Amino acid sequence: MARPVGPSDPGGQRPQVVLGAVTTGLLNTSEPLPLEAARQALALLPGVSPDWHRHPIEQVVSPDIFFGLDCRLAVPPGAGSQPRVIGTARARAVLTAGHILQGSARVEVLLDANRRRLPWAHYAARTGVVEAINRADPADLVTGFLQGAVNSTVLDLGKTGAYVMSLLDRVPQIDRQPRLKTETGRLLWAVHVQDGAEPDSLVELRDDGMLRVRIGTPAELLPQFVEFCEILALHHWLLSALRNAFERSNRRGRRPEGELDPALSYLGHMWNPEAHLPHEMRGLWQRLENEAQLTWEWKSTVTRVRDKVSLLTRKAIEEALHKEVV
């Protein structure tokens, strides 16, 4: 079930390109936020309560908030000048199981709009939409955006996502003492809007650790696709975080339990990619599973972690017994 999205362009123009980013990380706190506190924390707009569900896994989604933009869009080298765009980006925070926080941001890009900058009221009425003042090729925008923003003159939705996450740092229940070292997960996605097409995606993971998703899809499926990306980002992060904890448990001079216990209690119960997956996206997910075997890898990693924990427990018990006998 796709979450509702705000009104798109009232002028009726359709975006040719939609660009987005999802950043994922552990909420900066030692224990998960209870649902009530999470609902308060994610009420990022006064008077609008966040969406939430309790089953099958607790999740709270903030209302959309908007950020004014006047910047350039990256294009690949040799593809000419970077078009200037003006408008607003749409962003929201998603908190899963009270502990995994995501900042998700996106813009719809109108390419055949006004060729000069209009008064701000014009853009303010079209939330989540930017208008390009210069001509550009949709395919170039997709490729350029997925390179990642290297400087601060081009659109950087990852930064917007990170900012949305940082809003949660102010919540009083947050003690800034997570018991796990984790890296922020980054995902960029870009849609070339193609009416009547079957959604077809390409997921890529490069050395820089950033996930990149490129898709051609009709406009109606955009909200579902955004959720697909959020779910992918969440699960990719879960896998990385668990593997990192397992690796860290083998370090010199460290109690393995210090890594494995919080990893299991924070992450162990979280894997459920199909829980909130819109049914239109099931095909895409299935294809990804077939190729990348994410669920298999998760299961085998959890097994390794659990095996190690039980081995450690058995050792501890044996040592205790041994002491008693002696």
Place this chain on the structure above:
Amino acid sequence: MLIFSSSDKGGTGRSVTSCNLAYRLSLLGQDVAYLDFDFGSPTAGAIFEIPTLERGTRNGGLHSYIRGRATEPVRADIRTTTERQVLKERPPGSGKLTLFPGDVGGAEFSLTNEHIKKAAELFQTVEREFDVCIVDLSAGRSSALDMSLQAISPKNRPKKAEAVRWLLFHRWTTQHVIAASGLLLEENGILSCALAAGFARREFLRLVRTIRTAVPDASAFGKKTTAEQDAWLSRSDDILKTLAKSRGLGLDMLAGTTPLEPMLLWREQVIMDVDVKRRLADKATTQAFEELANKLIDDEAWEGFER
């Protein structure tokens, strides 16, 4: 944990020692980040022998990040980017070793609140991923130093955050002792800057320890020393110790000493155990680095006795 490396003069061995400490800490199983805040001359890339980062990066290093020109600072996995074969290997049980380089052609800048906010955010992000984060500041007072003090001051850093250590590097000579003490304690020095940033005097000085670098022993006189030389050396050492104590840099402040290492006289680099095995480096050098690294992550050893 956040560790800051400061020194009064250039050429004290601050960067080389900090890089070696980063390396040793990673061998101890710590995930280590090295932040090159010596914006004027970022040398860590050269010390870790990363050809593309010899003098910093051109793709948005820490200097660009702090100044708001890069959205995320570039990072490099030292083991996969170094040119030095033996450094590429990651021994079992060791941790990550990551460099956040400075920028080619970075320079001093005038400090704003925006920069301080960026620095505080940077520290917070890096600490959430790494066990230890070493920040190499340039010699003397700099914007990076002021910015760091502000970012870690009780005003900006939550009480329960991880430990902070402040290292002051100096050579073991009369002038270097006087200069280091001046930088820490005199007007416009580190301490007064810390007080202005919101620290209480005692609270800040608790974080500070000195490292005496490249300290020679009698062998510097040659293979055989005369009795006169031995006596002179021991007397000079005593005079220095008295001087250091009277200038507030006594034993209670001392984190450790690194011996004069001939290899480092030719080349700024990481001294590895294989260098000792090949009988190039002195065992005393790697031992000193390892001891210091151990001390840095052991709260009790670090605190020593209460001052």
